[in-house]
Amino acid sequence: MPYDVATVRSRFPALAEGAAHFDGPGGSQVPDVVGRAVADTLTSAISNRGTATPSERRADRVVADARVALADLLGADPRGVVFGRSATALTYDLSRAMAKTWGPGDEVVVTRLDHDSNIRPWVQAAESAGATVRWVDFDPATGELSADAVAAVLTERTRLVATTAASNLIGTRPPVCRISDLVHEVGALHWVDGVHATAHASVDLAALRADVWTCSPYKFLGPHCGVVAASPDLLETLHPDKLLPSSDAVPERFELGTLPYELMAGATAAVDFLAALADTDTLGGPGSALPDASHESRRERIVAGMRAVHEHEIGLLGVLEPALRALPGVTVHSNAAKRTPTLLFSVDGRDPQDVRAALAEQGVNAPAGNFYAVECSRHLGLGDAGAVRVGLAPYTSEDDVDRLVSALRGIA
Template identity: 35%
Template sequence: MSLTTLPVDSIRAHFPALRPSSQHKPYIFFDGPGGTQMAQQALDAMVNYISGGMANLHGMFGTSQATDELLEEGRRGMADFLNCQPQEVAFGQNMTSLAFAIARSLGGFIQPGDEILVTEIDHRANVDPWVTLAKDRGAVVKFIPVNPETFTLELNQLDKLLTTRTKLVAVSMSSNVTGTVTPVEDIIRRAKAVNALVVLDAVHAAPHLPIDFQALGADILFCSAYKFFGPHLGIAVVSAALFEQLPVYKLAPAPAHIPDKLETGTQNHEAIAGLLGALDFIQTLGTGATRKQRLRTAMEAIEKQEVEQALMLEEFLQNLPPVRLYRAPTDTRKTPTLAFTLDGVNSRDAAAWFADNYNMCIAHGHFYASTMADKLQVNELGGWLRIGLAPYNTPEEIELFKTALLAFIDIHYKP
């Protein structure tokens, strides 16, 4: 499916937040990296579960049995989306909570003097759980540096950073700020050569790129449903071989088998229903005989559309003197997430101006990629402005953003 045939108008019809309203001027949502709008299918699935009778698990009555099946179908859905095994999928409050829980469980795998490798480009949710683990166990933390000119990881230093003492490598598949897609295949291969566990943060990648967990060969992967048109729900994928060994903190009577043993307490059943609804929406953009095929081809179509749309913005922003665009070179794979600053202007003030004058949702700040923000010295003026595209964004919206930015420049940079 090509960009020219991807039906943007019909895509928008799936999103209640995009429908005209007499109550307020329509929003233009460029804040997808912080969370996309929810597809109607996700909303309907949540309401249907709630209105059809909510229940807890493992009962002898119909609503409980339906909830049991809902969780299993949720695992099967994510297995199709990420090409993993259903028993490798666990649900939780969010990626951060799941990462801290798994980090605590990995304590026995880390000994004093061992090394944990994280990166300067990552969201802190894929840094601090492992830094905390290292602190608790007396391990050493090393950082893969980000290149301040290309906004890519300096992987030429990886051979020096990886040693026989390296026990865990945590890296994002894509930056939630610059959109840089990390060549994780090479990192995984080199980490496995020293027998290190590999953790992938796919929270920003999952809405934009097709992902194949089995082909990648990582040990742990995280993503979040609210980044791909669903509700607030965290998802962890843990390879069965590691998952079976993972000594999780749990209540004594709770299940000890995978993946249930990681799911402490009662799960957010209605959110899992919404997750399935979001996957149903994504399927509508793909082709194929099975759900897995439709999800895969849909994500390929989404990436194709978004790459072309992002290029329109990238070329525009690169040619505006007051703008500094934080974007990797053209030969680097990227998501449609673009970060920039405006000379001498606080990003908070600029974001407020876009909201007040054009009803545009454009985020500002460090976006929890605080190590990179500190290194690039963007915090003095409120961090970055970040514009992120989703399949429901139109070329007309992009053109309106260009008009708005030119108007802002005209007002704030007059001679």
């Protein structure tokens, strides 16, 4: 069925304010069903998990449902799905647990393409353990991070390689499968930052052969929290610092404190909304319940839904990108052959924050900066100031694109 963006947009209350949102890479807008799931859970009778009371059972069900939903989204095992405050916090927690087995002579690999949340935790953990950090550069002209560049730094002493599945700054999608194979050939683990990638294409953790995948539901229409997905067997080998009375079971041993049940319910609703995008005719109007989907069919519907999102976003990118590149004085820094619908650009003689402000005055939300991908921004020659970033989302319309291009034409 054709992707009806008007129907999709009708489910996003925030769009009623009238802004054209190109700020999705920093956090997407949220459909009504997600907000309702958060509110309903937060205002329901709910307790710490257990089996004695209805409120305890409700909490337990919310957690179990969220693990299954994220597992369906990522092609993962629900027993290996860990929830936390953010992907950054989870990466810090697990990096410290992994580093307990590292020592002098061991090596950790990071890249300059990544968000700093997939660099600094590993650099700091390696330094604490006395391990060596090896850096992989990307080509600043093309934005490409090649598997050969990763292979060049791997040795028998490599313990972990941290790469992104898609750059949050310029959209580059490195060859995750090939890198995973190379990493495993030397007996190391491949940790993949999927925070930006998960919003734009379906994920199959087993097919990608990555050992760990991180994502953030608030990047794909959900609430603010973080998720790590890995094999339960791998998680069993890790022993984080934790409180004595807290559970030592996997994945609970990594979830410090009481879980945010309302946010987990919202994450489940976001996954169900993505699955519903497989056929936008079934979405209904504002406030409608989503079509029922069993766990057995949800994975298939998610893959179809993300395929529809991809086709919608790539179609809009085919309009936006040539128009942007044709504007005098505009330089586009997103040049990789395979990338997400994310464009980083600068305007000659204009501070990126001034461009951002000028766009905002015309109702176009397009932030500027390095977006915590500071190593990437510096390697591109943009320093810490970065540039202006625009990203497409399931609710982006042709009118949004026209507004952005028209506004930039006046600015440039």
